[in-house]
Amino acid sequence: MKIESDFNDIDALGDDHIGSSSDTPMRADAFELSNSEKIDIIKDDVRHILETLGLDLNDDSLSGTPNRVAKMFVNEIFGGLNPDKKPNASTFDNKYKYGEMLVEKNITVYSTCEHHLLPIVGRAHVAYISNGTVVGLSKMNRIVDYFAKRPQVQERLTIQIVKELQNVLGTEDVACVIDAKHLCVNSRGIRDIESSTVTSEFGGKFKEKETRREFLDYIQLDTQF
Ligand SMILES: [Zn+2]
Numbered sequence: 001m002k003i004e005s006d007f008n009d010i011d012a013l014g015d016d017h018i019g020s021s022s023d024t025p026m027r028a029d030a031f032e033l034s035n036s037e038k039i040d041i042i043k044d045d046v047r048h049i050l051e052t053l054g055l056d057l058n059d060d061s062l063s064g065t066p067n068r069v070a071k072m073f074v075n076e077i078f079g080g081l082n083p084d085k086k087p088n089a090s091t092f093d094n095k096y097k098y099g100e101m102l103v104e105k106n107i108t109v110y111s112t113c114e115h116h117l118l119p120i121v122g123r124a125h126v127a128y129i130s131n132g133t134v135v136g137l138s139k140m141n142r143i144v145d146y147f148a149k150r151p152q153v154q155e156r157l158t159i160q161i162v163k164e165l166q167n168v169l170g171t172e173d174v175a176c177v178i179d180a181k182h183l184c185v186n187s188r189g190i191r192d193i194e195s196s197t198v199t200s201e202f203g204g205k206f207k208e209k210e211t212r213r214e215f216l217d218y219i220q221l222d223t224q225f
Pocket residue numbers: 017113114115116117118182184185
């Protein structure tokens with residue numbers, strides 16, 4: 001049957017973690033509901049899932065779960081869907097005339113696999129070469145966190161971080177490497193605890209072998225303090 005095989009294809013696509021676009025697929029009416037309206041709807045949906053699984057929602061331990069999960073989805077782990085939460089793009093002139101590479105490494109990544117809604121946990125390493133504009137160091141962490149707080153595909157997350165920094169800094173010379181564990185791979189399915197996934201996106205000068213090498217060497221540095 002055609003419909004069934006289409007569903008199977010979509011399922012297989014998701015299980016292989018293949019993403020389709022660098023933009024998060026959003027509907028045009030994504031923000032017509034307020035956050036509190038979304039929480040009310042999702043709360044009922046979560047209750048429905050738990051009840052369908054046969055759980056007794058009158059139990060003290062479970063009674064608050066639907067509301068807790070709904071608030072967590074909207075305000076926290078998927079809060080980065082809302083463009084209002086995007087870190088503002090304040091930049092500075094590069095007063096020191098520092099023209100070398102700047103690397104912010106080991107940025108903590110907490111995201112959610114959009115195929116299974118299970119956590120992606122890892123580290124992002126971000127670099128740029130200033131063309132006269134710089135950003136505060138914590139801005140790079142905030143940009144990573146903003147795009148991580150969505151249902152995600154790791155490849156898309158990597159590209160979104162690079163594109164945003166290219167925009168903010170006005171240069172193509174931006175790179176990002178993410179090394180992360182996907183709990184959908186580690187805890188279910190193939191149950192491979194050790195494996196992690198590395199994705200990279202290299203813009204501008206980072207496409208050149210030497211610049212890329214320098215960036216990757218910095219990432220390897222074991223920083224002690
Ligand atoms: Zn997954």
